[in-house]
Amino acid sequence: QVQLVESGGGVVQPGRSLRLSCAASRFTFSSYAMYWVRQAPGKGLEWVAVISYDGTNKYYADSVKGRFTISRDNSKSTLYLQMNSLRAEDTALYYCARRYCRDLVTACDAFDIWGQGTRVTVSS
Amino acid sequence: QPVLTQPPSVSASLGASVTLTCTLSSGYSNYKVDWYQQRPGKGPRFVMRVGTGGIVGSKGDGIPDRFSVLGSGLNRYLTIKNIQEEDESDYHCGADHGSGSNFVWVFGGGTKLTVL
Numbered sequence: 001q002v003q004l005v006e007s008g009g010g011v012v013q014p015g016r017s018l019r020l021s022c023a024a025s026r027f028t029f030s031s032y033a034m035y036w037v038r039q040a041p042g043k044g045l046e047w048v049a050v051i052s053y054d055g056t057n058k059y060y061a062d063s064v065k066g067r068f069t070i071s072r073d074n075s076k077s078t079l080y081l082q083m084n085s086l087r088a089e090d091t092a093l094y095y096c097a098r099r100y101c102r103d104l105v106t107a108c109d110a111f112d113i114w115g116q117g118t119r120v121t122v123s124s
Numbered sequence: 125q126p127v128l129t130q131p132p133s134v135s136a137s138l139g140a141s142v143t144l145t146c147t148l149s150s151g152y153s154n155y156k157v158d159w160y161q162q163r164p165g166k167g168p169r170f171v172m173r174v175g176t177g178g179i180v181g182s183k184g185d186g187i188p189d190r191f192s193v194l195g196s197g198l199n200r201y202l203t204i205k206n207i208q209e210e211d212e213s214d215y216h217c218g219a220d221h222g223s224g225s226n227f228v229w230v231f232g233g234g235t236k237l238t239v240l
Contacts, residue, residue, distance in 0.1 A: 035229070037168075044234035045160075045168065045216050050227065059227040095167055105227050108220065110158045110184070114167040 002026045002113055004079075004096050009118035012086055020118055022079040022096030029077035030054070033101045033108060036070060036081050038092035039117075048094070049081065052104040059105065064090075086122045093117040125221045126152040128232035135238040136207050144202040144235050146217030155219050156180055157200040159193065162214040162234075171215075174200045204237075212239040 008020040022034070036048040049060045049070040058070050069082040079096050095117045101108035127149040136142035146157055159171040170184035174193035183191065190208075194201045204211055218231040 037231075044214075045162075045218070045231045047218075047229040047231060050229065057227075061228065097168075106220070106222055109181070110170040110173060111160070111168070112170055112184070114169075116167060 004098065004113055004115035006094060006096055006115040006118035009094065009120045011121045011123060013124050014087060014122055016086055017082070017084045018086060018120060020081040020083065020094055020096075020120070022081075022115055024077040024079070024098070027098075027113075029072075030074040031100070032098040033105050034070075034072060034079045035097045035099065035111065036079075037095045037097055037111075037114075038090075038120075039095070040089075040092040043092075046092070050105050051079070053101070054104075057104045083120070086120075088122050091120060091122050093119050125223070125228050126155060126219060126230055128157065128217050128219060128230055130215075130217060130232040130235045132233065133236045133238065135240055136204075137240045138207060138209065140207055141203060141205045142207060142237065144204075144215050144237065146200045146202075146232050148198045148200070148219070150198065152219075152221075153198050155221075157195075157217045157219050159200075159202045160216045160218065162216060163210075164213070168216060171202065174202075207239055209239055211237060213237055 005023045035050045051070045067085045071080045097111040097114045099108045129147045156175040160168040162168045172183045173180040174195045176195040190205045216234045
C-alpha cells in the first residue's frame with residue numbers, strides 16, 4: 001500500500017548532527033510536496049519544513065531555520081532532513097507527510113499520508 | 125502569520141455529542157483549516173477541511189458521517205455526534221499561510237478528547 005517510512009532517528013548530543021530519511025513507496029513521489037512535522041513528547045504537532053515536488057522551493061519553521069535542511073531525491077523516492085547544531089528542544093518524534101499541491105507549495109490538498117515517525121532525542 | 129488556538133482538553137460521554145473549536149487570530153477570518161485526528165500512539169489522520177462556508181472538499185478516508193464541520197468568523201468547529209470509544213484522540217487543526225516569498229504551515233496546540 002501507499003506508505004512513508006522514516007528512519008535515521010536516535011540519541012545525539014547537543015550540537016551534533018543527524019540525517020533523517022523518509023522512503024516513499026507505491027505512489028508517484030515526484031508529484032507531491034513533502035513535509036517534515038515533529039511532535040515533542042506530550043506536545044502538539046509542529047511543522048518543520050516543506051519542499052516542493054521538484055525540490056526548487058523549500059521553507060522552514062523559524063525554530064529550525066539555518067540549522068535544518070530539507071532535500072529530496074526523486075529518483076530514489078526519498079525525502080531527507082539534515083539536522084545540524086541540534087538542541088534539547090529538537091527532541092521529538094519526526095514525521096514525514098505528503099500533500100498534493102497544484103502550484104509548488106500552494107493550493108494544496110490535506111496531508112493525506114503520514115509515516116509512523118522516527119524518534120530523535122538530543123541529550124548529553 | 126495566523127495563530128490557531130485550541131482548548132487543551134474536552135471530555136464527553138459515550139453516545140453524546142461534542143464540538144471542538146479552533147480559533148484563528150484576528151485578521152485571518154477567511155482562512156481554511158484542516159482537522160486531523162491522532163489516536164494514542166498513532167500518526168495523524170486527516171478528518172476534513174473547513175472554511176466559513178463549511179466543509180471544503182471531501183472527508184478523509186474512513187471518517188464516519190458522525191463527524192461534521194462548521195466555520196463562523198474566526199472559529200472553525202469540528203462536531204462529533206454519538207461519540208464512540210474510538211473517537212478518543214487528540215484533534216489538531218492547521219492552516220497554510222503564504223506571505224510574499226515565505227510560506228508556513230501552522231498547527232494549533234491540539235485538543236485531547238476524552239470519552240467518559
